[in-house]
Amino acid sequence: MKVLSLNFLTCAVKTCKTQSDSYPLHPKDAELVQDDIELNEAFLINLLPRIDWKALSTTATELGFPALPSTPPTPEDLRADAKTLRDLHNLLLETQMVEGKLVCASCGHEYAVREGIANFLLPSHLV
Amino acid sequence: MSYSAGSHVTPVTEGKGEPSSMTTNAKSNSIRDAAAQSPEAYEDEHVHSVYESIAGHFSSTRYKPWPFIASFLRERVAAGSVGLDVGCGNGKYLGVREGGDVHMIGSDRSPSLVGIARGRGFDVAVADGLALPFRPGCADFVLCIAVIHHLSTRERRVDALRKLLACVRGDGQVLVYVWALEQSSSRRGWDVDSEQDQLVPWVMKANQNKKDKESGGNEGVDTTYERFYHLYREGELEDDMRAAGGRVLESGYERDNWWVIGGHSEKS
Numbered sequence: 122m123k124v125l126s127l128n129f130l131t132c133a134v135k136t137c138k139t140q141s142d143s144y145p146l147h148p149k150d151a152e153l154v155q156d157d158i159e160l161n162e163a164f165l166i167n168l169l170p171r172i173d174w175k176a177l178s179t180t181a182t183e184l185g186f187p188a189l190p191s192t193p194p195t196p197e198d199l200r201a202d203a204k205t206l207r208d209l210h211n212l213l214l215e216t217q218m219v220e221g222k223l224v225c226a227s228c229g230h231e232y233a234v235r236e237g238i239a240n241f242l243l244p245s246h247l248v
Numbered sequence: 249m250s251y252s253a254g255s256h257v258t259p260v261t262e263g264k265g266e267p268s269s270m271t272t273n274a275k276s277n278s279i280r281d282a283a284a285q286s287p288e289a290y291e292d293e294h295v296h297s298v299y300e301s302i303a304g305h306f307s308s309t310r311y312k313p314w315p316f317i318a319s320f321l322r323e324r325v326a327a328g329s330v331g332l333d334v335g336c337g338n339g340k341y342l343g344v345r346e347g348g349d350v351h352m353i354g355s356d357r358s359p360s361l362v363g364i365a366r367g368r369g370f371d372v373a374v375a376d377g378l379a380l381p382f383r384p385g386c387a388d389f390v391l392c393i394a395v396i397h398h399l400s401t402r403e404r405r406v407d408a409l410r411k412l413l414a415c416v417r418g419d420g421q422v423l424v425y426v427w428a429l430e431q432s433s434s435r436r437g438w439d440v441d442s443e444q445d446q447l448v449p450w451v452m453k454a455n456q457n458k459k460d461k462e463s464g465g466n467e468g469v470d471t472t473y474e475r476f477y478h479l480y481r482e483g484e485l486e487d488d489m490r491a492a493g494g495r496v497l498e499s500g501y502e503r504d505n506w507w508v509i510g511g512h513s514e515k516s
């Protein structure tokens with residue numbers, strides 16, 4: 122599961138949907154792998170407005186990446202700065218979490234990630 | 249829904265050896281009654297566990313995208329979009345859009361099918377359609393193909409649509425396909441007079457059982473699994489979309505299926 126996808130995932134528990142601390146989920150004991158994917162500048166620029174930057178910053182730090190700037194780069198920044206573009210591409214698209222857990226800070230539930238697949242099925246008492 | 253017990257005969261499902269004295273109506277009512285008692289338990293038995301058992305065989309028969317869905321993905325989705333496929337099965341729609349300019353995430357209730365999709369390199373998660381793990385309003389579009397008809401009460405079907413709508417942004421689109429009641433030319437032969445709640449057999453041939461031995465089939469004999477379906481009547485999917493608080497942007501019929509594209513209503 123790519124870091125990009127983690128930005129779109131939240132806790133599956135109904136009562137957590139309105140709790141701000143249920144997002145983003147926090148990686149725990151995360152095992153990462155790096156893929157080699159062709160960089161697509163236009164795609165990254167188009168993606169930017171869909172990304173929750175604050176959540177991405179949290180995730181990046183928790184996964185051991187250098188801190189992201191406090192505001193997202195503009196399209197102009199990305200076009201002008203090859204390194205920023207490259208780093209963002211690497212974080213979002215080339216980095217996968219393949220093992221570990223995703224933890225909700227609101228309810229404390231831990232979702233297992235195995236072989237790249239996160240499992241969001243809930244035990245009956247949380248449904 | 250007002251359609252009442254009629255005196256018609258629905259197609260006999262293959263080889264289940266049910267008592268001939270049992271009428272179609274009694275059977276369908278028993279389906280409805282059993283489902284109503286505990287929809288979750290009913291769907292566990294007649295949907296989830298079936299897909300776990302037939303995943304490999306099922307997946308091998310599901311590789312051709314429906315033409316309208318393929319054209320939706322190729323022609324109507326803007327570059328840079330993020331899309332979800334709820335009930336993605338083996339992931340057959342996750343790779344339809346080529347060129348790497350759209351990001352898709354799939355989810356399915358069946359861990360075996362999700363495993364197959366993952367093996368094809370897609371980003372997928374195991375999740376229940378009524379407890380989705382997606383950030384509200386995060387997606388440009390959501391696909392939900394051949395899923396909603398497996399929910400055994402109208403309340404749950406409408407709730408599932410409500411949860412799909414919650415995933416898309418203000419101008420996002422939710423494309424839903426369900427099996428139609430009106431399919432007189434299909435081999436099942438159902439039509440407007442047929443019962444809408446059906447148990448539909450999936451026959452796993454002996455040789456398939458061999459291949460799928462790990463998933464619970466018996467080697468050497470055919471095994472029949474029954475999946476629950478609610479067959480949608482013309483107009484019903486649109487009604488359910490509106491009951492879920494959505495707006496019907498477009499709808500149609502394609503090869504034994506009703507489809508709808510829903511979005512948020514203008515007020516919201």
Ligand SMILES: [Zn+2]
Pocket residue numbers: 132133134137143225226227228229230
């Ligand atoms: Zn939670």
